[in-house]
Amino acid sequence: MKNIKNKNSQLHVRMDQDTMDVLEKKAGDKGLTMSSYIRYLIHSADKEPAANTGLKSDNGASQLLVGMIGDLVTLFRGLLAEFGKTGGNLNQAVRDMNTSLKAGSKSVSRKDVLAVEACSTQMLECAQGIWSGLRSLKQIIKEL
Numbered sequence: 001m002k003n004i005k006n007k008n009s010q011l012h013v014r015m016d017q018d019t020m021d022v023l024e025k026k027a028g029d030k031g032l033t034m035s036s037y038i039r040y041l042i043h044s045a046d047k048e049p050a051a052n053t054g055l056k057s058d059n060g061a062s063q064l065l066v067g068m069i070g071d072l073v074t075l076f077r078g079l080l081a082e083f084g085k086t087g088g089n090l091n092q093a094v095r096d097m098n099t100s101l102k103a104g105s106k107s108v109s110r111k112d113v114l115a116v117e118a119c120s121t122q123m124l125e126c127a128q129g130i131w132s133g134l135r136s137l138k139q140i141i142k143e144l
Contacts, residue, residue, distance in 0.1 A: 076130050076137075090119060090123070091120065
């Protein structure tokens, strides 16, 4: 079982634009971000080439997948954080709208409140889908 490691260490590298262009192209050719491509290169540097895959070895392929999945997990966590912030804002808006309605305000209608509540419900469903995706990604890593 492999654990997803938090990526909290950074490396800053200086290079000329030609080298940067090569790095971007090679990462793009593999469908990776530059960070994932560099991690892939590090983990597969000493591996023997695997037949017909273009990857260094099964372990190198596993490391590549773990890196890509790690990037997805980071993205999903960021999305969930944004969903949480936006959901809190929507809840405040609904509360304020309901308060205005109770005070007799004509600038807000019940239809407005229902529209914001529906948006909040859809966001919750999206967040639940993201959580499900995170669980699936973690299961994939366990099986690698």
